[in-house]
Amino acid sequence: MTDLLYTEEEEALRAAVRDLLGDHSDAAGVITRTESDAPHDLRLWKALTDKMGLAGLLVPEELGGQGATHREAAVVLEELGRAVAPVPYLTSAVVATEALLAFPHSRLRSSGGTPIADDLLGGLSEGTTVAALAVGLHTAPGAAFPAVRLENGALHGELTGVADAAFADLLLVPADDGGLYAVDAAAATVTPQVSLDLTRPLATVALAAAPGRRLGDAAPAVRRALRAGAGLLASEQLGVAEWALTETVGYLKERKQFNRPVGGFQALKHRLAQLWLEVVNLRAAARGAADALTTGEDVDVAVAVAQAYAASVAVHAAEEAVQLHGGLGMTWEHPAHLYLKRAKADSIAYGTAGAHRDALAELVDLRAP
Template identity: 85%
Template sequence: MSTTSTQPDLLYSEEEEALRAAVRDLLTDHCDAAGVIARTESDAPHDLEAWKALADGMGLAGLLVPEAKGGQGATHREAAVVLEELGRAVAPVPFLTSAVVATEALLAFPHSRLRSSGGTPIADDLLAELASGRAIGALAVALNVPAGGAYPVVRHENGSLHGELTGVADAAVADVLLVPADDGGLYAVRSDAVTVTPQASLDLTRPVAKVVLDGAPGRLLGDAEPAVRRALRAGAGLLASEQFGLADWALTETVRYLKERKQFNRPVGGFQALKHRLAQLWLEVVNLRAAARNAADALASGEHGEEVAVAVAVAQAYAAPVAVRAAEEALQLHGGIGMTWEHPVHLYLKRAKADSIAYGTAGVHRSAVAELVDLQAP
């Protein structure tokens, strides 16, 4: 597994490259573009078969969970590699929401005294379920909420939860929801105790939903605020790797297409104006990779201080506009075929647009960087 030093090594290790190859091979077999598009037209956009192969077959659902708690004991660097490949495939699987965000929230309770009937901490029981792939988790906080931002809570009354929460990503496939309440606690609620209603979403591969709790029973995990903050920070930091994977696919696929497409009996990619556009985009994508890798490495350090906050905020401030621009360039430079529903580029543009407001906008993160390093915000 990865190690952390004073000077971070942002290059990929042999183990990380092997992990990348394995994930890419699996997604090639289970998550082709035509299949993803077909799922967006159905009532079941999530590819649970691909998720089972990733979670159960490869053990990736428990990547961030310590081995002592039933996981793989890996770091955020390995999770980042997985997210790069998921971004390249626009894979409709709940890795980010369950294996990263919900898992990080549960990892915030390492020594909880709140125990199940079996005597083990409730958070550990849930971690084991998520790590094994037996259950999918989701933090019941709107996808657009940044780390440290205000989030809605439900009412806790007489041992049950009441209220509604909107914009919860992947709630439709979650088996357990981690719900913040007005008493300051974070509660684990089974999905069969709530009503989940799909909401309109630009990104059909990561749908959001409204969750209604009407007297739902919940198991208290601990204080919500530090757990939610930790989860959203990890989500934002590793989302940058997904955005890099998306942008890298858009650039690579566009270059490949322009080498094949011809005008005036010569490849379009040979036109100088397009070369300049692609060269500029390449520079931006390379810089995005560096920012995303730095955020993943900072999170992998195990610290949650100011340096990690800066690395995450810098990555997100840079990632969103680059991913959106890469997808927009891909759409435009594919010409007429790029405007068709059958071509997958629209999936990448929608994911890039949705990611640009997930866990805080670029503007929110730029302001966070300014505050963290004591500079006047733009």
């Protein structure tokens, strides 16, 4: 039977990431960044990639990565979610990396004799290159996705809702010939879109006769990438929910009314107990998805289960944090709004809970009458 408990190595990784985030990513700094034109934290990204090599966790060692599993990546995402860290870890180190890993590493050779995907993975694993899959953040695994036009060997068209595209050096773009193309971000026009979650900005990517290198078939690569993104997104949502629960419990222990701690009131105890149960269940679902991605067993079912449940818990936890912090929770200076926005945005990322429930019903043959 699969053991979903955290290993000693995973707990050590968590402690290291949490310490690093404590030194480099405080709530006030994140809030300040969301009010600027550059929400991404380059200093934090450099610390995550240079000091710890976290960008290459999913990249095999022979390609310059860490050769770790999705379980370790999930632990990192829990901590990044807990800090609402404005870095492109999910989009680059997970989604784009998984898309590149879908291609064989013995064909498609570049002029230097190295497989093209291998060249790109080397930059991603070192963190010197940030990549974005040019598919709308709302797209669920297995769903249809728009493609640009391939004409005379160049790419033409526009793709919307691409997460972290403004921060990317490399775009992985699906084309109407069925291929996935590697495009230098400098060859595209990237226009920011209004996004609820300012720590993970969206953008429109426009291509006008942009050159690209064909990597292989887009459909299986995009599906693999989005499935990994959806599965590990649950770990980020777990981090958001755990922060909201922990901070709310701590605040209610200190806040007093009628000379008593507010947390002692029975009605609030019941709300927090219910939220705790939801977070515990979310942890099990998120760990199940990460483990399935690692072992390759029942991956589609585990990912669908996690995402069918995760969104409502993360949103509920963030809403309770805002409400139970009272007037303080409604202020722009308090970080609770960052978590609510991240939870709301995540609830439609890589497919809504409803889309995943529909997918799960098909997978287990329990369709609605």
